[in-house]
Amino acid sequence: MNGMRELIRVACGQGFWGDMLDAPVRQVEGGPIDYLMLDYLAEVTMSIMQKQRARDPLLGYARDFVPLMREILPACVARNIRVTANAGGVNPPACAAAVRDVARELGLAGRLQIGIVTGDDILERLDDFLARGIELRNMDTGALLATVRDRIQSANVYLGAQPIVEALQRGADVVVTGRATDTGLTLAPLIHEFDWRADDWDRLAAGTIAGHIIECGAQCSGGNCQYEWQAIPDLANVGYPIVEASPDGTFVVTKHAGTGGRVSVPSVKEQLVYEMGDPHEYITPDCVADFTTIQLEAAGPDRVRVFGIRGRAATEFYKVSISYAAGFKAVGTLVYSWPDAYAKAQAADKILRARLERLGLRFDQILTEFVGANATHGALAGESSPDLAEVQLRVGVRGPDRAAVERFTKEIAPLILTGPPGVTGFAGGRPKVEEIVAYWPALIPKSEIAPRVEVLAV
Amino acid sequence: MRIPLTKLAHARSGDKGDTANVGLIALRDEYYPLLVREVTAARVKEHFRGICQGAVERFELPNLRALNFLLHESLGGGGTLSLMTDAQGKTFSTALLRLTINVPDEEARALGLSE
Numbered sequence: 256m257n258g259m260r261e262l263i264r265v266a267c268g269q270g271f272w273g274d275m276l277d278a279p280v281r282q283v284e285g286g287p288i289d290y291l292m293l294d295y296l297a298e299v300t301m302s303i304m305q306k307q308r309a310r311d312p313l314l315g316y317a318r319d320f321v322p323l324m325r326e327i328l329p330a331c332v333a334r335n336i337r338v339t340a341n342a343g344g345v346n347p348p349a350c351a352a353a354v355r356d357v358a359r360e361l362g363l364a365g366r367l368q369i370g371i372v373t374g375d376d377i378l379e380r381l382d383d384f385l386a387r388g389i390e391l392r393n394m395d396t397g398a399l400l401a402t403v404r405d406r407i408q409s410a411n412v413y414l415g416a417q418p419i420v421e422a423l424q425r426g427a428d429v430v431v432t433g434r435a436t437d438t439g440l441t442l443a444p445l446i447h448e449f450d451w452r453a454d455d456w457d458r459l460a461a462g463t464i465a466g467h468i469i470e471c472g473a474q475c476s477g478g479n480c481q482y483e484w485q486a487i488p489d490l491a492n493v494g495y496p497i498v499e500a501s502p503d504g505t506f507v508v509t510k511h512a513g514t515g516g517r518v519s520v521p522s523v524k525e526q527l528v529y530e531m532g533d534p535h536e537y538i539t540p541d542c543v544a545d546f547t548t549i550q551l552e553a554a555g556p557d558r559v560r561v562f563g564i565r566g567r568a569a570t571e572f573y574k575v576s577i578s579y580a581a582g583f584k585a586v587g588t589l590v591y592s593w594p595d596a597y598a599k600a601q602a603a604d605k606i607l608r609a610r611l612e613r614l615g616l617r618f619d620q621i622l623t624e625f626v627g628a629n630a631t632h633g634a635l636a637g638e639s640s641p642d643l644a645e646v647q648l649r650v651g652v653r654g655p656d657r658a659a660v661e662r663f664t665k666e667i668a669p670l671i672l673t674g675p676p677g678v679t680g681f682a683g684g685r686p687k688v689e690e691i692v693a694y695w696p697a698l699i700p701k702s703e704i705a706p707r708v709e710v711l712a713v
Numbered sequence: 714m715r716i717p718l719t720k721l722a723h724a725r726s727g728d729k730g731d732t733a734n735v736g737l738i739a740l741r742d743e744y745y746p747l748l749v750r751e752v753t754a755a756r757v758k759e760h761f762r763g764i765c766q767g768a769v770e771r772f773e774l775p776n777l778r779a780l781n782f783l784l785h786e787s788l789g790g791g792g793t794l795s796l797m798t799d800a801q802g803k804t805f806s807t808a809l810l811r812l813t814i815n816v817p818d819e820e821a822r823a824l825g826l827s828e
Contacts, residue, residue, distance in 0.1 A: 298792065299792070395730050395731070479725070481723040481725065481806065481807075482723045482738075482740075521723065521738065524738050524777050525725040525736070525738065527777060527779075528725055528736020528777070529727050529734075529736065530728065530729060531781050532734065532783065534781055546774060546777075547773075547774050547775070547776055549776055581793070581794060584796060620789070620796060622796040622797065624797070624798055631798065631808070632804065632807070632808045633763060633764050633808075634763050635760070635808050635811050649798065651797075653794065653796055691793050691794060692793055693792060693793055693794050694730070694793070
């Protein structure tokens with residue numbers, strides 16, 4: 256590891272929990288890479304994992320990660336590919352232990368170290384914070400946390416790259432974190448390899464933007480790409496993105512040779528603006544990146560060079576992701592066919608609403624959409640053709656009373672024999688009642704949080 | 714002449730809570746000034762009337778020949794609270810591309826936009 260390397264390849268193998276299962280395998284097998292980053296956590300995921308851990312103290316992490324490690328660890332060890340993953344969920348130690356067991360079974364004892372990053376879970380500390388005047392107000396609404404305190408299910412700080420860097424410096428080959436930022440999983444290997452200083456804001460911003468570009472997997476390499484979408488080749492075999500980073504903070508976005516999809520200036524631009532807020536300040540725990548400084552340049556087939564990135568000092572706060580129970584919802588659907596499909600679906604909606612009214616059911620919201628006419632673009636879709644082949648009626652309800660939502664789910668099927676004709680599409684049975692777990696974003700002073708790093712020998 | 718945005722730009726949208734973001738990217742660099750001039754926050758707010766209940770903010774990214782719009786209070790509460798098919802605002806991108814703008818004939822010709 257002595258002597259700085261001039262080029263580091265970080266590959267994305269998972270853009271969200273539920274992404275293509277074989278993508279990480281194809282990243283490892285398809286050509287040279289140095290690091291594999293895997294993003295498993297969405298905001299809601301943490302509360303699901305919290306419930307799993309409450310049932311079984313050995314659970315509460317992304318379980319898909321363990322069989323994946325079984326499949327790729329031998330190749331990773333043979334080719335010195337290191338892995339950064341936020342697969343640890345609310346239980347990184349249990350996740351790491353499961354990976355250690357798998358590694359031993361594979362005969363990798365003595366050849367692998369697993370880094371564990373914790374300290375993000377603040378669920379047990381909330382009352383202490385509130386008592387000391389740390390309000391954890393909702394960043395979007397300004398509301399006090401006290402308004403949902405008794406319904407909170409999980410609370411995690413978004414940790415940045417630094418604890419992952421520490422794990423890599425201590426020799427970890429696989430780093431398992433809890434709630435770490437997606438971008439930190441890519442930035443950390445670059446800080447580690449290139450010895451970037453903790454206040455080298457331009458380079459930290461560059462590594463952060465590299466992370467932002469690849470963190471959604473194939474969404475920067477041809478997937479969900481509007482630009483000339485019909486000309487994008489072989490999405491069945493879509494190549495996931497790889498960043499080839501240089502010590503000066505410039506990098507190239509590419510993918511393995513022989514894969515489908517396309518890495519182009521337009522495909523990278525689409526991903527850059529995805530979920531963007533104020534482009535002058537993309538705030539992470541590591542720095543504030545300025546998206547208005549990014550320069551892109553085509554650099555050969557499926558290669559885009561990125562340079563010019565500027566950043567500013569990180570803020571004094573971590574973002575906190577808190578989840579809380581927020582009532583119940585259910586969505587019911589039926590399909591109405593030609594002729595007068597839209598009119599029939601509208602009539603069915605009126606009948607359904609009259610019945611809900613007569614039953615005295617109260618909801619915070621009832622939403623009707625007509626799929627095929629207006630579900631995605633609303634009134635912007637304009638007048639529907641009277642000749643539509645079919646329209647799906649889609650009615651959703653939400654409210655605090657589980658029984659009312661449950662009762663709603665029993666009013667969909669009766670419409671088939673008691674409403675407008677030409678109706679079908681109820682093969683799935685009654686809609687399911689879902690508990691809503693809502694998301695509460697807040698800020699906390701960094702001084703309150705102490706990330707912890709452990710390294711486990713296999 | 715009236716020109717639909719589909720001839721001038723591509724876009725991607727996403728969500729942050731109850732706010733939808735739409736990134737609008739010029740198909741050719743020379744179209745960007747036209748987007749800056751015509752696709753104002755007010756114009757977008759008007760376009761999304763009945764859908765966007767809050768304010769519309771606009772940010773310019775001349776380096777990417779792109780504009781970023783934030784459409785507040787647009788996703789039925791956002792995230793898991795929303796009952797919408799498109800709770801994540803993924804199709805706000807194409808909804809914005811339904812907008813048509815007025816371009817003086819001469820300018821349209823100079824940009825190669827007249828048929």
